[in-house]
Amino acid sequence: MKPILEIQNVGKKYLIKHEEQQPYLSLRDSVTGIFKSKSSKEEFWALKDVNFTVNPGESLGIIGKNGAGKSTLLKILSRITPPTTGKIISRGRIASLLEVGTGFHPELSGRENIFMNGSILGMRKAEILKNFDAIVDFSGVEKFLDTPLKHYSSGMQLRLAFAVAAFLENEILIIDEVLAVGDAEFQKKCMGKMGEVASSGRTVLFVSHNMAAVKSLCENGLLLENGEVKLEGKINEVLDLYNSDNIESNTYYDTSNFGDRKRGLKQIYIKSVNIHKNLYSPNDKFQIDIQLNKNEVLFNNKEIHLAVFIFDILQNNVYQLSTMFSSQKISFDERSLYSFSLNQLNLTKGHYTIGVWLQGNNLEQDYLDQSVSFEIGEGTIYELQNPLIVSLLQKEFNFSQS
Amino acid sequence: MIEYEIKPQNKFSFGFKELARYYELLYYFTWRDVKVKYKQTVLGLLWAVLQPIFMTLVFTFFLGAAISQQTKLEIPYSLFAFSGLLIWTLFSAGLSNASNSMVNNANIIKKIYFPRLIIPISAILATFIDFAVTLVLFVILLLAYQVEVQWINFLLMPLAILFATLASLGLGMFLAAVNVKYRDVRYILPFFIQGLLFLSPVMFPISITKNVWALKVLQFNPVAGSLEFVRAVFGSYIIDWQTVFYSSITTVILFLFGLFYFRKTEAYFADLA
Numbered sequence: 001m002k003p004i005l006e007i008q009n010v011g012k013k014y015l016i017k018h019e020e021q022q023p024y025l026s027l028r029d030s031v032t033g034i035f036k037s038k039s040s041k042e043e044f045w046a047l048k049d050v051n052f053t054v055n056p057g058e059s060l061g062i063i064g065k066n067g068a069g070k071s072t073l074l075k076i077l078s079r080i081t082p083p084t085t086g087k088i089i090s091r092g093r094i095a096s097l098l099e100v101g102t103g104f105h106p107e108l109s110g111r112e113n114i115f116m117n118g119s120i121l122g123m124r125k126a127e128i129l130k131n132f133d134a135i136v137d138f139s140g141v142e143k144f145l146d147t148p149l150k151h152y153s154s155g156m157q158l159r160l161a162f163a164v165a166a167f168l169e170n171e172i173l174i175i176d177e178v179l180a181v182g183d184a185e186f187q188k189k190c191m192g193k194m195g196e197v198a199s200s201g202r203t204v205l206f207v208s209h210n211m212a213a214v215k216s217l218c219e220n221g222l223l224l225e226n227g228e229v230k231l232e233g234k235i236n237e238v239l240d241l242y243n244s245d246n247i248e249s250n251t252y253y254d255t256s257n258f259g260d261r262k263r264g265l266k267q268i269y270i271k272s273v274n275i276h277k278n279l280y281s282p283n284d285k286f287q288i289d290i291q292l293n294k295n296e297v298l299f300n301n302k303e304i305h306l307a308v309f310i311f312d313i314l315q316n317n318v319y320q321l322s323t324m325f326s327s328q329k330i331s332f333d334e335r336s337l338y339s340f341s342l343n344q345l346n347l348t349k350g351h352y353t354i355g356v357w358l359q360g361n362n363l364e365q366d367y368l369d370q371s372v373s374f375e376i377g378e379g380t381i382y383e384l385q386n387p388l389i390v391s392l393l394q395k396e397f398n399f400s401q402s
Numbered sequence: 403m404i405e406y407e408i409k410p411q412n413k414f415s416f417g418f419k420e421l422a423r424y425y426e427l428l429y430y431f432t433w434r435d436v437k438v439k440y441k442q443t444v445l446g447l448l449w450a451v452l453q454p455i456f457m458t459l460v461f462t463f464f465l466g467a468a469i470s471q472q473t474k475l476e477i478p479y480s481l482f483a484f485s486g487l488l489i490w491t492l493f494s495a496g497l498s499n500a501s502n503s504m505v506n507n508a509n510i511i512k513k514i515y516f517p518r519l520i521i522p523i524s525a526i527l528a529t530f531i532d533f534a535v536t537l538v539l540f541v542i543l544l545l546a547y548q549v550e551v552q553w554i555n556f557l558l559m560p561l562a563i564l565f566a567t568l569a570s571l572g573l574g575m576f577l578a579a580v581n582v583k584y585r586d587v588r589y590i591l592p593f594f595i596q597g598l599l600f601l602s603p604v605m606f607p608i609s610i611t612k613n614v615w616a617l618k619v620l621q622f623n624p625v626a627g628s629l630e631f632v633r634a635v636f637g638s639y640i641i642d643w644q645t646v647f648y649s650s651i652t653t654v655i656l657f658l659f660g661l662f663y664f665r666k667t668e669a670y671f672a673d674l675a
Contacts, residue, residue, distance in 0.1 A: 014673070079408055079515035080672045087409035102513045105434060107441040112434075119430040120514055148441075 002091060003053035004172060004203050005077075009086035012047040012072050012227075046072040047227045050086070056171075059204040061218030061235055063211070063242050069227040070207045074098060074176055077205065092171030092203065095122055099176070101161030106150035110141055110160055113149050117164045131167040138193070139163035159186055166193045172203045191216070211239055212349065243279060243377045253371040263367040267299045268292055268332060268360050270368045275354065278374050280345055287341040288372075290356060293334050299360065302331040308340050309355040310347075311370060318347065321397050322357075330401060332360060341398050347376050417665060421517045428520045428527075435499075435528035450532035451539050454487035461605050473609045477636050481547055485636075486604035488540050489628045492533045493566045494595045499525040500574025501591055504582050508675035518668040519661075522578045526571055533563070550637025562631035565653055569624035572656030575664040582671050603629055608645060621648040624656055 047069045054060055064070050075081045077088065078096030103120040104113050114135055118128040128135075136142050139160040141152070149157060175194070191213065198204045198217050208214050214221070214235065221238030223230040231238050253273045261269075271293040280286065288308055307322035321340045323330050330338070353370035421428075440446040458480050466479035475482060503525035504511065504518070511518065537559075544551050581587035599605070602623045611617055620626060627649030630641050 075672065076408065080512065082410050082669045083408065084410060087407050089405065089407055091405045096514065098513045103510050105438060107438045108434065112437070116430055116434055119427050120510060120516070122514075122516070125426055 001056065004056040004058075004091045005054040005205075006089040007050055007052050007054075007077075007086070008088070010047060010050045010073075010076060010083045010088060011045060011085040012069075012076060012081070013084040014044045014046055016042045016044050045227050047076070047083075050224075050227075050229055052222060052229060052232050054172075054203055054205065056092075056203055057201045058220060059198040059206065059218045061214035061221045061238070062205060062207045062224065063209075063214060063221060063238065064224035064230075067226075068224040070224055071098075071176065072227075073224070074174055074205070074207060077174055090172065093122070094172045094174060095168045095170035096174040097121070097165045097168075097176065098174070100165055101157060104149060104157065104161065107148055109148055110145045110152070113160065114164055117161065118167075121165060121168055122170065123168065127167075127169060135163045135167055138166060138189075155183065155186075162186075162190055166190075166197070170202075172205070173197060174205045174207075176207045211243075215239060240377075243375070253368070261366060261368065263369075264358065264365045265361075265363055267296045267365055268294050268304070268358065269366040270356055270358055271334075273354070273356055273368060273372050275372055275374055279377050280347075280374060282347055282349070282376055283344050285341065285343055286345045287339055288354065288356075290338040290340075291334075292332060292336070292338070292358065294332070299332070303360075304330055304332045304365075305359040306330065306338055306340075307357040307359075309357065311353045311355065312347075313351050318352070323399060326399055328399060333401075336401055339400055339402075345376065349376050351375055414662075414665065416661060417517055417519065421519055424517050424520060427516055428524055431520055431524035432527040435524060436531050439528065447531070447535055450535045454484060454491055454536055455539075457487055458483045465605070469606050469610065473607050475607065476638050477549055478547055481543060481549065481636075482607070482633070483605055484540060484543060485632050486602075486629060488533070488536050489562060489566050489625055489632055490599060490602065490604045491536060492529060492563065493570045493625050493628070494599070495529040495532060496526040496567060496570035497574050497577070498591060498595060499529060500570060501577035501581055501587055503574075504578040504671060505585070505588070505675065508582075511675055512672045518671060519575070519664065522571065522575050522664070526567060526574060530563075544635070552635055552637060552639075555631075555634040558631040558634050562628040565631070565650060566625055566628040568657045569628075569653045572653070572658070572660035573624075575660035576656075579664045579667045579671075582667075582674050602626065608642065618648075621645045622652050623649060624652045625649070627653065 050069075050073065062070050062073065072081075074096065075098070076083045078094060078098065080096075080098075101117065103117050105116065108116060114132065115125070115128055118135075119125070136145060139156075139162070141156050141160050144152060144156065149160075152160070194204075194206075194213075194217055198206075204217070206214060206217055218235050220233065221235040222232045223238045223242050231241050252275075269292065271291040273291075274289045276287060276289075290306060290308075292304075305323045307320060307324065309317050309321075310319035312318050321342075351373060352375070353373040355370050356366075356368040356372075357364070358366040440449065443449065445452070461483050462480040466483070469475065470479045500522040503521045507521050511521075577587050577591065601619055602625050603610075603620050604625070608617065608620045608626070611620065621644065627646040630646050630649075633639050634641050
């Protein structure tokens with residue numbers, strides 16, 4: 001069987017102008033530009049030597065950081081902009097959804113916009129008519145079908161837009177980030193529809209930052225980095241590589257500059273914090289080791305307290321582990337390694353930061369603000385079930401001084 | 403099985419075949435422009451005729467007598483001026499719509515592929531409704547003035563429309579493409595159209611000038627031919643075929659050049675817009 005899409009040595013070059021920061025050229029600049037040197041232009045390859053093939057019925061997830069070239073690749077595939085080098089052989093009609101609701105006009109009614117948008121997306125009038133009831137039904141806006149679009153809420157507009165796109169009958173669908181529409185319920189509906197499309201034997205190229213969505217929709221993945229293909233393969237392998245590459249977190253923090261920290265007396269201070277690894281699964285074991293040091297020789301109050309806070313990306317404090325709540329007495333010793341551990345993290349996918357707090361003499365001594373962070377990658381327990389669950393309450397933790 | 407290649411542009415084609423496949427989209431774009439144009443206006447389609455009526459009144463009042471006398475015009479000046487504005491409005495509205503069309507639809511161009519020519523063409527087709535309304539008023543005026551009319555020459559009207567449209571499409575495609583790169587077009591355009599009006603035999607007949615060069619300018623004017631065809635309906639009017647010939651040369655050149663330039667640059671619209 002011949003592949004439905006063959007991408008051969010595709011590259012795309014842009015020229016970046018450096019000096020003037022103008023959104024577009026004006027004739028005057030062009031005229032005056034003749035007399036200036038043109039050395040300010042720099043070549044930039046948004047895509048370089050990209051090769052891959054897609055088989056009929058395959059669903060391919062394209063992932064990569066911002067600026068990796070995903071959007072440029074999609075633009076070339078959808079023929080919006082031509083490649084600078086290489087070529088693409090396509091054996092089917094491509095429909096691209098780089099945005100939902102392209103061509104929607106606020107003055108037209110919902111009904112009129114369905115026809116307009118459908119037509120822009122490449123549907124024949126007959127196709128639109130055939131699917132019209134299904135589109136309206138899916139969008140859930142039948143009551144407002146003859147109201148101008150400008151009176152719709154933004155959610156309704158998005159739903160209508162997705163509904164039109166969902167009924168495209170092209171052999172190859174290119175989808176970019178369109179899942180991020182509507183409320184949780186509609187998102188679920190969209191995901192269902194996308195899954196249906198992907199499993200109906202059509203070829204789907206899917207670009208998203210939502211790794212869970214990519215994973216559930218696509219069998220294969222393509223990882224782009226700086227305009228080049230870094231890995232093409234099974235979606236799990238690609239996601240693993242992407243996740244491990246993509247984590248910017250410190251697992252160890254040595255605080256030589258403790259004086260910079262504003263909070264606390266600093267008679268004693270936190271010397272180092274170590275969480276050993278930066279990527280966890282939701283049900284992984286977790287351990288944090290803390291070392292302390294003494295600033296004032298005179299500090300002799302032996303009893304201290306330590307606390308560890310875990311924050312999610314929105315600065316919500318999801319965990320607080322504190323010796324205040326344990327019966328154990330803890331004493332200061334600069335040779336000690338203080339460790340908190342959790343049997344299961346029970347956190348969902350995302351980026352988390354850690355704060356460490358130290359008390360001595362019944363006074364705040366030091367607070368290390370989120371210098372250590374880690375990432376929860378894909379796991380098995382919460383995936384796609386309910387995005388609203390951030391963590392479970394953790395009842396017990398172990399603490400030891402050694 | 404459809405099989406096609408996406409690769410750097412090297413071969414030039416006018417792309418008519420592809421355009422023909424997308425006739426439905428052309429229809430929808432035109433339909434949208436027509437629908438949207440007079441939304442939220444009180445007077446609606448009346449606006450289509452108010453402008454030429456107003457211009458006719460102004461010119462008739464201030465210059466009508468002088469022009470009639472100097473050129474020995476045999477028909478009422480207001481009718482003559484209105485016939486000119488009928489074509490001029492078709493040309494200038496089309497030109498102005500087409501020139502701004504690519505920039506106005508930049509968000510669509512950047513997201514979806516379709517033959518780009520659809521956009522300026524539909525922008526021009528959308529002005530046909532205005533033209534139709536003005537044409538009806540023209541017929542009413544002909545009857546009201548009770549002048550002698552060669553009704554048979556209304557058969558030339560499609561030719562008049564075709565020539566004016568080709569001219570506005572040619573210039574419009576060129577300016578639309580330039581506008582994507584240089585937004586100056588937006589500001590030059592009203593000025594340019596206004597200036598062109600006075601270089602066209604719209605408000606006065608060609609016979610107004612005795613200067614050979616000025617005469618050539620008027621004859622080579624892209625709308626001069628269309629104006630001849632429209633004015634052929636007046637009872638005693640004789641078509642100046644030389645003007646028609648010269649004018650159509652300009653029109654054809656404008657059209658081919660505009661189309662060529664547009665097709666040559668369209669691949670990069672999405673990068674520039």
